Amino acid sequence: MALSGDHNDRGELRTHESLDELKTDLADYIADLSEMSVKERGVFAVALSGGSLIGLMGKLCEAPYNKTVDWAKWYIFWADERVVGKSHADSNYKLGKDGLLSKVPIVPSHVHSINDLVSAEQAADDYEFVIRQLVRTRVISVSEISDCPKFDLILLGMGPDGHVASLFPNHSVLGENDEWVTFITDSPKPPPERITFTLPVINSASHVAVVATGVSKAEALHLAIDDVGPDSPSLPARMVQPTNGKLVWFLDKAASSKLDGAQFSN
């Protein structure tokens, strides 16, 4: 049984007793948003992350989702990417392709990966340019309150240090408000060169889901979600605060074990 509820102003928390239950709930959530978005806009523009997220999305490749989801209407982006070749083990594109995209009938031209043949800075600029073209043609919606792209769904993982996408604690790119996509060359987690959506883009999405499992994420989740007072650290995961969108956290009981009022006993 999953426990679900709103948590102050930090969005909806869905805590699951098992990974299997989380995977089913996540697949249902994504399939429902896809259906809603295709009905409303004719397309579904979704940004993926790398890491454990892709494995946790695995049920989408199975029945009934592989048959019921309108895959032809999906447009795929990455909320962050490592600047390595597409066949490199560190590539988020490779992870997404091997774990999901090659197993469902997504239109290849709808898959927007980065240019990995240029510098991180150039790759970020190129990726922003691609996104600007697709905002112009309304494949990606536009925010009502800024000129930012409004993705139908941004799927984020979270590292044990509280990083989301490639926005790491105390990094200067957390303050980047002008660019949609930026780059870093000093990631504390290898590989060092990455591109990432900026916080204004993440916070302009219609829906943002943060998916985090395992006890190593418990402390960061406490700092990201609970009311930790005026000294609340500027943890990237805590800075995920969609302005007009809906935030949902998909957790297992180990990850949620340090949350105030944690309701599952270990």
Ligand SMILES: O=C1O[C@H](COP(=O)(O)O)[C@@H](O)[C@H](O)[C@H]1O
């Ligand atoms: O480096 C990255 O890490 C995060 C978190 O990964 P996880 O394996 O702990 O879930 C991931 O969301 C991000 O896309 C990736 O580049």
